[in-house]
Amino acid sequence: MSSKHLRGDINYAWPTAEIAVMGAKGAVAILYRGKTQEELLKLQAEYESTLCTPLQAAARGFIDDIIMPSTTRRRLITDLQLLSTKTQHTFNKKHGNIPL
Template identity: 60%
Template sequence: FFETQPAHAANIITGFGRIEGRTVGFVANQPMVLAGVLDINSSKKAARFVRFCDAFEIPIVTFVDVPGFLPGTAQEHNGIIKHGAKLLFAYAEATVPKITVITRKAYGGAYDVMASKHLRGDLNYAWPTAEIAVMGAKGAVEIIFRGKTPEEIAERTAEYEARFANPFVAASKGFIDEVIQPHSTRRRIALGLRKLRGKALENPWKKHDNIPL
């Protein structure tokens, strides 16, 4: 694995590797740095990498473990919406094979921009540990049921987790192609890339796309 820009925006990892001898670009959230949230710098770093891979016909594999976008006035004033949209744009416009593996958290808008089905992702897999939801169960319940007793909060949290915070609900709605075991991940990625080798996808004709700058 050859990592690019390892000292910059370490909350997201980008780099090149090989699957069955073929070059593949990898994008992955790094939960050990800022819990893996997306911020301005990580969004720009990943967007630039995705654009590079697409320009040179390099397939992209994305590993998702993201709790959301970094909150705070500093991020808002410096344009997190605009810079986050760059990553969304890069994935949506890319025509190379795109495979996504959700390992743990996939919350809110950050889930959407990380090569989700909504951005023309070709194959989206999830581990059994994946949680695909608007936000974490505890935070959601504390907002919705503010003022309830600790016992009621615990009960509602368990209910939320059972109903939303698992990959099977997302799979039933078509957002996930398959729930896979972690040990089979490399094999499933290789099989997916083999199937997508002849992928032909063209964007609607226009002089150029209007990337958010």
């Protein structure tokens, strides 16, 4: 439930993860309004196989790795140990936020 854009340090996904703003059925219904039910089902299957997989997110750098569920505990422990000494550096603001 995090991302690189929200300053997440390490992001993983399982191979069955669906990473999308909305589900395939809703997206296809909006994008291809007016198509027949048969065409919508075909487009929905195509959408699920190409856009709702973690492969697209990994290719774009949104997640660091696709891991198997059986390795989740080991990866989390390793990465939490790695991050236990992390210090976060924040920058001073150039100006304040005055009430308007």
